[in-house]
Amino acid sequence: MKSDPSFNQLRPLTSAPPEIGRGEFILNVERLVTRLNNGARIVDDISFSIKQGETFALLGESGCGKSMTALSLMRLLPDGIRVASGDIKLDEEDILALPEYAMRKVRGGQMAMIFQEPGLSLNPVMTVGDQIAEVLILHQQLRGKEVHPRCVELLEQVGISDASRRASEYPFQLSGGMKQRVMIAMAMAGHPKLLIADEPTTALDVTIQAQVLKLLRDTQQKTGMALLLITHDLGVVAQMAHQVGVMYAGQIIEQASREQLFARPAHPYTQKLFAALPDAERSGQPLAAIPGNVPPLGAPLAACRFAPRCDKAWALCHEQVPEWAQLENGHGVRCHLYTSQMGSEKLNLKASLSHAPPTPGGEGVGTEGRGTSLLQVENLQVHFPIRKGILQRTVGYVKAVDGVSINIPEGRTLALVGESGCGKTTVGKALLQLITPTAGSVRFAGHELIGINAGQLRKHRAGMQMIFQDPYASLNPKMRVAEILQEGMDALSIAKNSDERQRRIDELLEQVGLEKTSKWRYPHEFSGGQRQRIAIARVLAVNPNLLICDEPTSALDVSVQAQILNLLKSLQQQLGLSYLFISHNLAVVEYLAHEVYVMYLGRIVERGTVKEVLHAPKHPYTQALLSAVPRIDGQGMKTVRLPGEMPSPSHPPQGCHFHTRCAQVMAKCREVYPTETLVSTTHRVHCYLAAE
Amino acid sequence: MIAYLIRRILYAIPILIGVNLLTFSLFFVVNTADDMARMQLGMKRVTPEAIEKWKQQHGYDKPLLFNAQAEGVSKISDTIFFQKSARMFVFDFGSSNDGRNVAREIQTRMMPSLAIALPTFLIGLLIYITFALLMTLFRATALDMLGVSLCVLLMSISGLFYIIGGQFVASKLWHWVPISGYASGLDSIKFVLLPVLIGVMGSVGASSRWYRTIFLEEIGKDYVRTARSKGLSELRVLFRHVLKNAMIPILTGVVVVIPLLFMGSLLTESFFGIPGLGSYTIDAINAQDFGVVRAMVFLGSMLYIAGLVLTDISYTIVDPRVRLQ
């Protein structure tokens, strides 16, 4: 595999999505405005067009109105939201003027849609075949015996094996990736001219995402339909889009072809978005985070909506709404920099997007673990019993974690990566004894934690703490911030008296970048990023040495993610913290971690330094995982493809767990689990290929 | 599936034992047999001899749990607990104060109860669901508002009002149907009509509103949006997609009462003079016939547990995700 220096490094695009005979404009949206019933504008004056066979990506962070734009097109807005003005033409047909019965012919027939959560988007009590058949009967006028074969045919087309059996199955019998395939089959059943895909892969694992994106591209190539792709992921845009519209707070603020946008993003927001992506090139330095938060939906603004967060803003930006400015070749932007006198002067000053020259390699990445070992985990196992029968006897075990050994040195970051369901979160919780491990040894700072009683365990609680994934579920909504921060101190008797405690709380809030006054407020008054800061302050309150971070940024927007990553990094430098960083986001791992452990079905399959594992992977699974990550340079799509999905941990395959999906499988892989092979002193792999 | 059912039925045994112990302590420990005898005989002319005689007649002259005087097995079996409580497990409910066999009485009175309760249940279900579906179809409109307000009004009216008012209007003013009474066979229709109507009326408010909430909950889910995005009409979405999914929460509340239909309705039966189990219970309460009340309590809990098992079975029919384990 070719060694790529980084995931998110901005560079001219080399490979483009296949050009398909792009023809006439299919969809024209003119000055679309969608409002809440109370008048707040959710989608504010949006115009764009999509050609036949073209993919138009609407890119934006959560709450910017991109999903509402899609639902406006389908006229499926939820109660209380309506299209206020504008013009939507699909193939010269005025969508907004159609009566409801005619609109029903358009939905599913001319224009189809797939959604973010395939698990929730299918009717759970109807067979997959019946759900597809509904479209065929309604839009293709198929009757009786014609229906079933066509259903099977459609399911085959979206790559579902054994399609005739699958057609009579219910959604719960299918995996997430298959459900999304069914959704696509259902959408394609009516031969739509336009397919709207609303974050079609956000809920899926990266390997499944690659499969689904490929399916969408192939389908488009075959049928020549137009695709409106809604996403927050620049990598997905790089792989899929021909045209891109960047949305911010209800408006399209920049529109360009993919090549133009990636080569020369014009709007400060777009530029910042690229700069905020974590990337190994910058792992020595903080990320260019965008300060502040995305404004709430429908916030009335008589100025540029990005101005409060923009470092290029000047007085005019806070006073006047910028006009749409047309740059060369259809590249458009909504920014005063390009329309005003003052702006052009500013542009000339900062002639180009000055990227700081990449400093080679972050500090100490790839070097030997320094310092002493803080946490030593030997052969950790967490098994959950499966009970069956009249007496509920245990008939087997789900081996969620099956013999994991980890070694975290002081002051270092160790990343644990893998697909969802591989057991990485269970490892984190088992280390903290939130789940009782079945077997193994956890030695923290020289003390064994397994098998000791609750009182003894409490003495070591302060040393190891956890930051959770969902900042909305990790803070008790009924407690003030001060009470939240105090809880750990009280439980572990950290501060002596209340004065000292209050001083410590102030100190902590300052440390994580929050106002001192926020301690009197309740969690619901904070945004996702701020909540995650509070969660970090909460664990810092007990002076831990090791933080277990369970996907701490996966629920956050890219711009906010950068703030949190910067905070974690600077805390490590100041306090000498160690991190066990659990993540599926390889770019974040590359930016933050020193060592990487790759986990598959409860076991570590490869471990080593970031450089070794991410740039010279030896295990086919690691290789496949890396190649599935969409990169903003559009590369990495043609190497190892990972077919199928992870088997259930209750019935792991015989031999090497990965052999069912491995392209280079050999006879012995099916029989015996491979032992550890040392590639270098730090790099170890469980694979026969590496052993040879 | 079979294993699940067996497990479920085995689980019912400790619960029935619990119910049995509860009724036993309620009826025999809170008050002594002497108290009950005194109660039955009237306060005035109680002599110790009369009490002893009453106890002997009704089988309360034995020890509660353990008979030290008896021999062998009858040390345990010749007790009030064994004779009066434990034998209910084999449907031996003993006899009522007037000496009749309770089990036989229950058998003969089951049919009239069912003749009222079953049509009330079925017609009611149909009407409530239809009403709720209509409100859901017109949700967030004035029609829906009106429907909900009507529901709240109807559920705020006492059930006694429906009965008294219904009897007055239908029987006394308009002379539609007889005020009360019962006949067997086809003749029963004219007696059954009004109680059924009133029974349905009695819970139209609460039930329709509850079903409406369930439908609204379902209609907000993602798969409904998918169905609409396919171009299905609102009616089709409601009937083909929402209704089937809503059946799952509906069944939870509905199936469990089906076996209890045998028990009849206390109020309706006593007002309309239907010789069913409901009026039997009321008469027993008023006559302070403990034997009958005890039997009905036990029968009721047995039927309730049967209802729980039925509910589980019904899930497997509606919800493909449920495979009983």
Place this chain on the structure above:
Amino acid sequence: MNQAAHVSILFYAQNALFSEFNAGVSNMPVILWTDVMIYVLLATVLTAALWIRKRPYLVLPWQRVAKDSVGMVSLLLLSLFVLVGLLDTMHYRAALPEKSNGQTVYSAEVLSVFDALATGIKSRTEKTYSAPLAAYLYAKESMETSEGKILRDYPRLRYGGAHLVDPQRELLGDVLKRTGIGALEGLLIGVLLIVVSNMLFHFFVRFRTVWSSTGREEISKDNRLPTFTRAVKNKPFKALLITALLIAMLLGITVNLAAVYHVLGTDKVGQDVLYLALKSIRTGLVIGTVTTLVMLPFALLLGIAAGYFRGWVDDVIQYIYTVLSSIPSVLLIAAAVLMMQVYIEMHPDWFETSAARADLRLLFLCLILGVTSWTGLCRLLRGETLKLRELEYIQAAQAFGVSSSRILTRHIVPNVMHIVLIAVVMDFSSLVLAEAVLSYVGVGVDPSTMSFGTLINSARLEMGREPMVWWTLAAAFGFMLVLVLAANLFADAVRDAFDPRLNRT
């Protein structure tokens, strides 16, 4: 078992209240068991209100309730019922004029402050039935005229319309006149009360502003004093105001008419039906609230314990509530009430007065209703706790080694309280309705306790009379409908404001 001795503190508190009320004769305050429960409940509600006031996230949903016109109007109606109920809760025994050996002798009849206020309509009993606002009895009687002839006619009532010379001619005019005057008086008093309370409110606000003007930013931020005109523009406040004035008029009319008529007629033994209906309110309220008070601790404790600890604790608790809920509730109540009845009758020596006995029976009914109704809430709380314990903030607390009891009180209980509150307000109305049915069946309150159920039970055969006597039933059903409807509407407002699923932002 002398109740007064058990609750001596309240005894003296009430004594102070009564000495003022009935100056001259010192009456003996009586505190019945349900009175104690009501005082406890009142104290709980007041404490909760003070607690909530300081916590913005708890005030927030109540502010949503306050914005709901229907909810506020029903709350106003409910508070009128509560007022009557509370007046009817302060019990005493009147001192009799004669003394024995220098000791004051007290009447065996337990009265309440409400009885004292309503002495007028309470004491004016007729011979038998009379229609609402009638001047004549409802049944013909043989009367001797001044000439000595025996006539069969409707006799004049002893009290109803007694001031009229020729009721047949004057009755309608008199009723209309009194209605008009009453409405006007009510309106005037209503307006006066509103003006006075507005002035008091202003005074209070200004007082607070001055008092806390030392740089508190909240006031400087919103220095607009809430004025009356501004408040009237507020929709719920306007609805509230109109309802209050309408109620004031209705009360004015009722008071004026009740002075000389039986507004809702009289029953078989000639008691005023209005009085009976008003007396029934307390019973309904006690059933609706005290039941909840006794069941809540069980449901809360067992529910969250089962959900949080799981394992064998869960198994045991689930077993208990499955056993209890498997018995059809009416049957369980019937069985329990029957047993209690026997028990009480076997121990007549326990009770000083018949009121005390009837009251204990009411309390037991509440207990039994509580036992049969806690299972639903318990199951709900168990389910919610099962969900909550998997949340990350609970796990964060566990990672700090916070003790289970602290997690339960600090994290679980505050986050299930909305379910408890919704269940409590939703249960109220069904309990009031259940009381009527149970009393009809014969397993409800003591027949001597006035309640909607006993009222209906005693009157249900009157529909069969010729001519029909409808007013007792109408009064009972009417009062019950208003109470239950108001409770239902208020419960809806509370549910809408507290249900997190309906209030996502």
